[in-house]
Structure formats: structure tokens, C-alpha cells
Amino acid sequence: MEAASALLWLLAFPFIAAPVVYIGGRLVVRESEKSEKPLLNPAGWLALLALLGAGAFLYIIGKDIFSVGQIIFATVGNIRLRFDGISLLMSILVLALGILVTIYSFAYMKGEEHEEKFYALLVLMIGSIIGLSCAIDLFNLWVWFEAMAITTILLVAFYRNQPGSLEAGVKYLVQSAAGSVLVVLGIVLVFFQTGSLDLESIRMAVTQPSLLLVIAGGLMVIGFGVKIALVPMHTWLPDAHSQAPSGISAMLSGVVIEAGLIALLRAFGALAVGSDRWGYILIGFAVLNMVVGNLMALRQREVKRMLAFSSLSHVGYMLLGFGVMIAFYNPYAGMGGFYHLITHGLMKGLAFLAAGALLYVLHVGKGDHHPLTVDDLNGASRKYPLTAFTLSVALLALGGLPPLAGFMSKWQIFASSVMTQNGWVIALVIFAALNSVLSLGYYAPLVNRLYRRETSPIVETGKPVSIWMSIPMVVLTLLIVVLGVAPNLIYWLTGPSAISIFMFFGN
Template structure:
């Protein structure tokens, strides 16, 4: 008996190890900064090491997933966590992206005064994110969503000396808090109606309060996932946050909240066709809104923000159809799209940040001719933009093909119509990706960029920035060429989630 107990605890320990490393790491980095050194590079390297440790500690999650075993942290009360295939997939993506961002910040934050706040917040955000995907009960889900989002609000407004940062952070915090409050109220109503918060929430909706609770949680998460019509906050927040933060927010945080929503909905004892249909409807609006508004942007990062709205729409459409027609292939394709988009959008923001730092480029006009001036950043930005448009060998292509492949198997007119709409949208998105690349490739650079280039002592960007940008791009290519391992994990996730509620 005691041997069994020890073994169980050991498993449980491996389960929470990544969260523990990140959580205590946040405190450690803060103490390191306050007590020993505030050197940005040291803090960035420490954070990166902690993320590598957490990444190694997360690998057993994927192993568990492969064996189909589930680990639950002490099965008494709250909080509870559970290693699932999906948790492994999203956690690994988030940590890889986080690692890239931490290293990138080693140079990107060189001129900022408060690295002692930045890195702990980054770690806390990732802690919450890991908890969000592995939460085994509703209250844990709520708590960790709030932890992630609260860290994100502060990070968005991190450069508080600029007016726009405070405004963007404030807007983001208001909208996000609205989502959080709705979630909290929903959790309360669900508790009141059923007396249990364990996920999946399989109890049949018994009364109006229960329904209201579920609806509130759903809408709360929809707001956080920036699904139409609650998408308007995203371009503001992601367009004005430091680029390194935008990379994480757009690349993984927003899609993760979509995943959390899909996971929750799949656990409900409600007709999946209706829930999936609702999600697909909103998703189509998201695609269209994101793509059409992105055409009209004049600031590079806002454009990338609207592109995220559209891409989240693609994911939501794939996952919603997968839900409605019980198609594991579509659900898996949505997850592959999520991972691919995470890497690509992450690199896009990081490369854009390099252009901002070295060439002072904020508006699209500033990007004219930067290809000659800053070939590394421009080249990577151009590469991931065509990747986002779904051109191989980057990962966007295999994701797009998987989505279409899954749609072909859904066997319903609605699915085909959504597929056609998706294709049209993906063509429309060329309307803003291509001109951006065209600007980078143009012959002459504007004056301010040349001046900024002269100011910067070395024209070659720092290795702290080049390594993560090149590394993440390489990963996106690898995923595009050999999607096999990630695809298998996505398939397991889909199979697991579809069997979840029953």
C-alpha cells in the first residue's frame, strides 16, 4: 500500500513539476534581480534555463499521453491538474515559444529599466498557461486563467512611459476582467446547480442557473480567445505591447484560451452539433473580420494582430466542425494549425520587433526597403508571412492541408461551405501579407530607418535576438516538413477529447 502511495506521489510530482519550476522560478528570478544583479542578460539566461527545465519536466506529459495514462495531482479538493495529450501539446508549444521570447528579451529589453518585473511576469504567465491546459476542475481553470491574464495585462503595459502602452493595457485589462468575472460567476452558478466542479462537466443541465453558468463561462472564454464579436481588444493590446510579449500573447495565449473553451464544451452533456455550430458561425465572422480589417491597417503590429483574429477564426472553425461532426481529424487539424500559427506568429512579432529596435519601423511605410538594410529580420518576417498564408515548407501549409483533409471527411454541406469560405479568406489574406513583403523588398529605405541604422553601433543584430528567431523559424520548417510527431499527439488529443464527455 505504501509503495503504491509513494509511486502515486512520484507520478503526481512529475505532473506538477513544470508548474512548480515556473512558479518558484518567478520568485527566484525576482529575488535574483533585487538582491544580486539587474543585468538583463543574466536574467534572460536564468529565465531561459528555467524554461528549459520546465520543458524537460513537461516531456513526461507527452509520454503519459502516448501510454494513455492520466496523472492527477492529489485527488483531494482543489486545485487539481491532469496530464492529457492536449496539455502536453500546448504546454510544449508554449514553453518552446517562451524560451525563444526569453532569449530574445536578452537584447530586446536592454534599454528598459525594469527587467526585474518583466521576467517573473513572463514566468507567471506561462505557469498559468500550463495550468489552464491541464486543469482538472473548473475552479483551477478559472484561477490559472486569471493568473495568466493578470500577468499579461501588466506585460502589455510594460513600457509604461509611452502613452499608448497604458491605454492598451487598460483596454485589455477591462475586457479581460469582464471575461474573468463572467467566468467566476459561471463557476459559481455551476457549483450551485450541481455541487461539483470536476472537469468534464458531464452533469445534465438541470435548471436555468446551471445553463446560465455554462453560458457565462463560454462567453468569458470567447472574449479571452478574441472570437468575433469580442475581437476588438486584441489588435489594440497586441499592437502596442512590446513585441516579445505580443509574440507570446498572439502566438499561444489567445489560441490556448480557445483550446480551453473547446475542451470545456466537449465535456458537456449538451448536443455537440449545436455548440460546434455556434462556434463555427462565430469563427467564420472572425475570419472575415480579421482579414478584411487587416487589409486596412497602417501599423505593422496591428496588422499582425488582426491576422491573429483571422487565424483564431480558422482554428475555431476547424475545431467547431470537428466538434459538430465528431471528426477527430478536424479537431487534430485545428490543433496542428494552433501549433503552426504559434511558431509563425511568434517569429513574425519577434522579427517585427527587431525592425522596430534597429530601424525604428512602426508603420507599414517605415518598412519600405528594409530588406537591404536589415536582411536578417526582413527575411525571417517575409518567410513567416508567406508561411502564415499557407505556403510550404513552413508549417502553415501542412496545417491548411490537414484542415481541408478533415473537412473533406465531414460529409456535410455546411463543412464544404466553411471550407470554401476558408479558402476565399486565405486568398484575401494574401492581400495584406504580399504588400508587406513587397515593401520590405522595395529599393530604397526611408530616411528615419537609415538614421536609426547609423545610430546603432553595430549594424548586425544581437545574437540574443537572431538565435531565437532563426531557431523558431527552423522549427516551423521542421514542423512543415515532418509534421508526423506533432500530428500524432494532436490526433491523440482529438480522440481523447471526443471521448471525454462520455
């Protein structure tokens, strides 16, 4: 198969597969309502097949990319799609995490009402994120972005009988809708100014900065910024991430907010002319995100909410990397940003999955929807050694302790920032590192609790953790350790990604 048609298949396949997943699941549920003994809902397995199928197309594209050239184009109507380093990175990340979350959900979502809807939406969400990473038409970018938003809203509000889940869904819906309108307005301004929507043509057409384009960029920063959870547009995030089913929390934190970041970087690429201001804007938000995220998490009692707030600060590190890349033309900083994007996906994904596993065996699986508090973790290692261990690895990696992946990716961001030899940036790096130390103030006590001798009463009555939940956690743990010991194993992904953004900037 040719790479270009494989690309079209990669984009179309999830959207073809999702209805199959839904209908297949629905039919069996109907059947099982009629019959005496309940049948196994096949939706999860169908979803896994769908994702593996998409993975096969991705493999064909990937082989082509590394044997022929770096970029593959495809055209649908008059919309061009481009598969470059960023697309590869995002597709691999989202598919890998998606597959693991699907396996995890076999146990987590088992017997949940409308299970098939969950899997269908998950496949759709993954499809729209892959699409988003390939879009190079500004409006097309928005369409994928909106598709992603709609599917995630539905997933956040999945427990529709739970008031908390509904509340999080409402907030997420309103804020992301308001943000997406701002993006449209920004697109309008760009279209008005240049008459074009293709990112490359815009970049060519614009020869000098103009006020309208600057305003357009500002609108997009805020519009996409809602999804990236830039402070002060972040307020939906702790609610949504803590209320969603845990697998979805992992996806939200691990790829969805990053997808917003990718969209923003693509848009910036078009508006890059003669200005490093976008870099400084990103750096500014980096500072806000790091400090607010960490301080909000410090006194948090609910585990998933704490992890959600810590996502804010990790977005801050990525922003620092990308900001430095744009403002100081340093591709290594971009590599660092993408490296951290990957490792954050793995670490936060694992943290949410492991915390979710505990949430499931201690609360959800017993039918109550109380949040998992830090006190519930006391002594969990005695009953759940594997889960406790993986959660500790995730937390310590998030806190930036070597030899885990989070340390190495932060290091690349810091090192490339200091390479600018600019006093202010060096001060910023110190600030970021201080934040990293501060973050240990809430990660480390959690680990401590896990290894206490005295177990909390709720742990005593906990159910066992299913093997389906354990497999993804073990895989992610191994990846985190490997990427922490050998950072060079990831250059093939981060290098091309940084280049495909970087080529838009500079002179």
C-alpha cells in the same frame, strides 16, 4: 522521479522560480546603482534557467506518457489535475516559445527599466498557462485563467511611461475582468445545477441537456471568448498586441489567446451532453473572426497591428476545426485545429519577433516609441537580410502558401471539414479559403516592401540586429518549413490532444 510528482513540480517550479528571478535581478540592479560600472542584469539568464528546469520536468512526464499511458493524474488537496494530450501540447508550445522569447528579450529588453520584473512575469505567465492546460476542475481552470490574465495585463502595460501602452493595459484589464466575471457566473450555474466542479463528474452527472447548463455555456463562450478574441469581443486585442514588448506580443498571439480557447474547449467538454450546439457556436464565431480579422488588417498601416488583426482570422480557422470536430464528431478536424494552433504559435510568434526586431533596430532601440509602419519596411532586406527573410517566411506561411506550415494546418482543417460531406460546411470551407486568398492581399505587399531597392530613410540609420534576436527567428523559421513539408511529424502531439477533447463529445 515519478511522473505524478514531476507534474506537481512542473506546475510549482515557475512559481518558485519567478520570485528568484525578480529578487536576483533586483539585487544586482541595487548593487549596480551603487558601483561605478553597470553590472549585467542576470534576470534573463535566471528566467532561461527556470524555463529549462520546467522543461526538464516536462521531459520526465513526457517520457512516462509515451511509455506507460496517455494520462497522468495528480491531486493537491481535493483538486485533481490531469496531464493529457492537450496539456502536453500546450506545455511544449508555451515552454518552447517562452524559451525563444526569453533569449530574444536578452537583446530586446536590455537596459530597460525593471527588466527583472519583465522576466519574472514572463515565467509566471508561462507557469499559469501550463497550469491551465492541466486543470480539470472548473473553478481551478478559472483560477489559472485569471492568473494568466493578471500577469499578461502587467506585461502589456510594461512600458508604463508610454500612453499607448497604458491605454492598451487599461482596455485589456477591463475587458478581461468583465469576461472573467461572466466565466464565474457560468461556473455558478454549472455548480448550482450539478453540485460538482470536476469536469469528468459533471459530464457523468448530466444525462440530459438543461436550460441552465446551456446558459452557463453561453456565459463561458463570452467570458473565455474575450480572451480568445472572438468578434465582437476582440477590440482589446489589436491594442494590446501592438503595444506590448514584441516578445510578449509573440506570446500573447502565439499562446495566450489559444490558452483561452483550450479553457473553453475543456468547459464545453463538461457540457457536451446531447448537443452539438457548441460546435455550431464555434463555427459561427469562426466565420465572424475570419472575415472581420482579414478586412481590418487589409488597410492597416502599422505592422504589429496588422499582425494582431490577422490573429483574429487565424483564431477563426482554429474555431472552424474545433467546431466541425464537435458538431460532426470528426477527430481529424480537432487534429487540424490543434495543428493550426501549433503552427499559428510558430508563425505568429516568428512574425512578431521579426517585426519586433525591426521595430527595435529602427525605433525602440533609438529611444522612440513610434509604431513600426509598413513604409518603414521598404528595402529592409538590404540592411537586414536575415530578419527580412524570416519575416517573409512568417508572412507567407500565415497567408497559407505552401510548402510552409500554415498551409498544411489549414489543409487539415479544410480536408476534415469537407469529410463531413455536408453542403453548408463545404461552402464554409470555400469561404475560409477565400479569406485565405484575401489575407494575401496584405501579407504579400509587406514582403514586397522588404525587398525593394529603395530603402526608407529610417532603415539607413537603423542599428544592427543582435545575435540573440536572430537565433530564435532562425529556429522558428526552420520549424515552420519542416512542419510544412512533413505534416506527419506532429501527429504525436495533435492526435492525443484531439482525443482528449473528443472523448467528451459524441454519445
